[in-house]
Amino acid sequence: MAETGNGEFSFGTTTAEEKHKGTARNGLTKIQTAHGKKVATVCHDDSTPPVKAQTIDQLHSLQQKKRSAPNTPLTAQGSGGTFSPLSEEQRQKQQLQSISASLASLTRETGPKLVKGDPARKAETPKVAHGLDHHFAPTISVSDSSLKFTHVLYNLSPAELYEQAIKYEKGSFITSSGALATLSGAKTGRAPRDKRVVKDDATEDDLWWGKGSPNIEMDEHTFMVNRERAVDYLNSLEKVFVNDQFLNWDSQNRIKVRIVSARAYHSLFMHNMCIRPTPEELEDFGTPDFTIYNAGQFPCNRYTHYMTSSTSIDINLARREMVILGTQYAGEMKKGLFGVMHYLMPKRGILSLHSGCNMGKDGDVALFFGLSGTGKTTLSTDHNRYLIGDDEHCWSDAGVSNIEGGCYAKCIDLSREKEPDIWNAIKFGTVLENVVFEEHTREVDYADKSVTENTRAAYPIEYIPNAKIPCVGPHPKNVILLACDAFGVLPPVSKLNLAQTMYHFISGYTALVAGTEEGVKEPRATFSACFGAAFIMLHPTKYAAMLAEKMQKHGATGWLVNTGWSGGSYGSGSRIKLPYTRKIIDAIHSGSLLNANYKKTKVFGLEIPTEIEGVPSEILDPINTWNDKKAYEGTLLKLAGLFKNNFETFTNYKIGKDSKLTEEILAAGPIF
Numbered sequence: 322m323a324e325t326g327n328g329e330f331s332f333g334t335t336t337a338e339e340k341h342k343g344t345a346r347n348g349l350t351k352i353q354t355a356h357g358k359k360v361a362t363v364c365h366d367d368s369t370p371p372v373k374a375q376t377i378d379q380l381h382s383l384q385q386k387k388r389s390a391p392n393t394p395l396t397a398q399g400s401g402g403t404f405s406p407l408s409e410e411q412r413q414k415q416q417l418q419s420i421s422a423s424l425a426s427l428t429r430e431t432g433p434k435l436v437k438g439d440p441a442r443k444a445e446t447p448k449v450a451h452g453l454d455h456h457f458a459p460t461i462s463v464s465d466s467s468l469k470f471t472h473v474l475y476n477l478s479p480a481e482l483y484e485q486a487i488k489y490e491k492g493s494f495i496t497s498s499g500a501l502a503t504l505s506g507a508k509t510g511r512a513p514r515d516k517r518v519v520k521d522d523a524t525e526d527d528l529w530w531g532k533g534s535p536n537i538e539m540d541e542h543t544f545m546v547n548r549e550r551a552v553d554y555l556n557s558l559e560k561v562f563v564n565d566q567f568l569n570w571d572s573q574n575r576i577k578v579r580i581v582s583a584r585a586y587h588s589l590f591m592h593n594m595c596i597r598p599t600p601e602e603l604e605d606f607g608t609p610d611f612t613i614y615n616a617g618q619f620p621c622n623r624y625t626h627y628m629t630s631s632t633s634i635d636i637n638l639a640r641r642e643m644v645i646l647g648t649q650y651a652g653e654m655k656k657g658l659f660g661v662m663h664y665l666m667p668k669r670g671i672l673s674l675h676s677g678c679n680m681g682k683d684g685d686v687a688l689f690f691g692l693s694g695t696g697k698t699t700l701s702t703d704h705n706r707y708l709i710g711d712d713e714h715c716w717s718d719a720g721v722s723n724i725e726g727g728c729y730a731k732c733i734d735l736s737r738e739k740e741p742d743i744w745n746a747i748k749f750g751t752v753l754e755n756v757v758f759e760e761h762t763r764e765v766d767y768a769d770k771s772v773t774e775n776t777r778a779a780y781p782i783e784y785i786p787n788a789k790i791p792c793v794g795p796h797p798k799n800v801i802l803l804a805c806d807a808f809g810v811l812p813p814v815s816k817l818n819l820a821q822t823m824y825h826f827i828s829g830y831t832a833l834v835a836g837t838e839e840g841v842k843e844p845r846a847t848f849s850a851c852f853g854a855a856f857i858m859l860h861p862t863k864y865a866a867m868l869a870e871k872m873q874k875h876g877a878t879g880w881l882v883n884t885g886w887s888g889g890s891y892g893s894g895s896r897i898k899l900p901y902t903r904k905i906i907d908a909i910h911s912g913s914l915l916n917a918n919y920k921k922t923k924v925f926g927l928e929i930p931t932e933i934e935g936v937p938s939e940i941l942d943p944i945n946t947w948n949d950k951k952a953y954e955g956t957l958l959k960l961a962g963l964f965k966n967n968f969e970t971f972t973n974y975k976i977g978k979d980s981k982l983t984e985e986i987l988a989a990g991p992i993f
């Protein structure tokens with residue numbers, strides 16, 4: 322190449338002879354330029370026009386469009402509803418003030434110096450909450466931490482959270498279907514023994530305390546010690562994630578929640594699991610009704626009173642706050658908030674339910690109660706019905722509403738054939754916890770239990786194609802109680818009268834197979850009042866009375882469905898095939914099972930149908946499926962005994978206003 326006189330570059334000239342032969346002087350094929358045209362003066366790599374940037378930095382700045390300023394007028398805080406449009410700058414300042422208050426330590430009313438945005442993006446001009454800290458900063462002992470900035474990553478999008486996770490959180494990967502694989506750390510399940518609730522004058526009388534209750538007490542002071550520990554930890558970080566979201570699709574009873582966390586994994590999980598605000602709703606968000614401080618990477622101090630391990634999940638209803646120390650399992654946040662709803666909603670006459678919920682084309686709603694692993698998520702996700710939610714609902718005078726904005730499905734042994742809707746929901750945006758994948762293709766092996774058996778996928782509810790948005794529905798027609806009976810003696814389905822429904826609801830039975838150790842293990846019975854003792858705050862009979870009243874008023878039918886063993890206990894029998902359970906559920910939904918012929922079982926006194934379309938009739942009465950009839954009788958009596966023992970704690974309680982119902986419920990258990 323040579324420089325021409327005018328400073329441009331052109332290919333070297335060739336002789337007429339070389340031109341004719343088509344070879345350059347060195348013998349290589351000559352590069353052909355357009356004949357008859359003036360030789361191009363600039364070399365382009367391709368035919369598209371050049372970029373509109375002079376530098377690489379300019380080019381990169383073109384890639385990302387600035388978000389346009391919100392155009393809805395804002396109501397200034399405390400302005401009594403009159404519209405006073407805020408500038409974008411004022412809005413940002415208000416937001417930072419609110420977050421600053423959330424992050425305030427006990428010695429201050431406002432928190433650390435906050436900056437919005439990613440600390441890695443140095444070019445961003447820091448938007449500091451001016452003057453916030455030195456107003457209230459303690460005069461003595463100003464620490465270094467008050468001199469630093471904490472970056473706030475506020476309601477990031479899934480794409481931004483993916484980048485944060487992949488850049489900064491070890492164990493974050495994109496799987497072949499686009500989901501974000503994460504590790505929850507040492508804890509891969511909830512820690513109910515480490516849950517504490519502040520006992521104060523109000524909660525002392527309101528809450529269920531003592532034997533069988535999930536509410537282990539702590540005092541206000543200890544809560545504040547743990548809160549300070551979490552807040553200090555979060556403030557010591559370079560950045561924190563803040564999610565402002567909603568709970569409850571019933572707009573009259575919506576709760577505003579703020580989640581402050583240290584990991585993109587936690588922020589994306591809650592983005593998926595809570596209701597996502599629109600940009601307009603976010604502008605008016607204001608002060609949250611409830612705040613979670615998730616400092617899960619940081620342990621609690623075992624010298625602190627009431628602490629029995631390095632994990633503590635603390636709820637303070639008066640302060641409307643929850644503190645998480647020593648566990649990164651994300652389910653702790655969603656179930657912690659569920660506990661709060663179990664306190665707040667009944668106060669408003671609304672029943673909170675640990676249940677899945679779906680609706681047929683004709684508007685018939687079904688609730689699916691059951692403990693973990695019994696099939697709430699699997700059976701409420703039904704291709705022929707609208708999904709309202711898989712786990713947490715409210716039943717008010719207006720009907721049912723989902724508390725959440727997403728689903729949390731177990732993925733162990735997940736198959737595309739058996740559960741296509743859940744399979745297809747595992748895509749970009751979905752958090753996949755603790756799964757194992759092939760290191761190169763990033764194909765997930767859902768059968769692999771190397772990390773844990775409790776592998777999970779958290780996805781927004783709209784990832785299920787027939788989700789009902791908004792997630793609300795009319796009063797339930799069917800109330801299905803799910804039990805995974807590993808003893809194999811409960812019938813696949815029974816029709817319950819109201820007293821039986823209440824008896825089984827209060828009992829909250831399931832029997833999963835313990836652990837994954839080698840060898841056949843005895844099934845272990847679990848009784849968890851209201852199918853969710855870990856989450857209820859009031860005495861179980863309070864919820865039971867509300868359920869009875871609502872079922873009676875709206876004429877709902879109760880059913881008991883065994884999604885567990887048939888043909889023997891765990892070890893000799895096998896789990897009832899999911900397609901059969903689905904046929905049973907179909908017959909409940911369609912109403913056809915109401916018109917079946919029934920017979921009554923011994924001991925439990927359950928009404929069982931003699932025929933269901935698509936289900937072998939002999940399995941409907943469990944005794945038929947057991948080879949050893951004596952063993953069946955013995956196992957049946959054993960389970961009946963466990964039910965009886967468990968119910969003794971409730972025999973002194975009255976359920977509802979009418980003592981006739983209480984007597985009927987007590988008589989609705991097994992008789993032997």
Ligand SMILES: Nc1ncnc2c1ncn2[C@@H]1O[C@H](COP(=O)(O)OP(=O)(O)O)[C@@H](O)[C@H]1O
Pocket residue numbers: 691692693694695696697698699700711730731733884885896897898899900902
């Ligand atoms: N007959 C059955 N009915 C329901 N679930 C079954 C059945 N057989 C196997 N399963 C499996 O049991 C698990 C039920 O768990 P899940 O639906 O997540 O329960 P929950 O939401 O109540 O915790 C799923 O992994 C599902 O595939």
Ligand SMILES: C=C(OP(=O)(O)O)C(=O)O
Pocket residue numbers: 511652656692693694697698712729
């Ligand atoms: C998230 C949970 O719900 P489930 O197992 O009922 O789906 C849980 O119990 O931790």
Ligand SMILES: [Ca+2]
Pocket residue numbers: 675692693712
């Ligand atoms: Ca659950």
Ligand SMILES: [Mn+2]
Pocket residue numbers: 697698699711712729730731
């Ligand atoms: Mn579930």
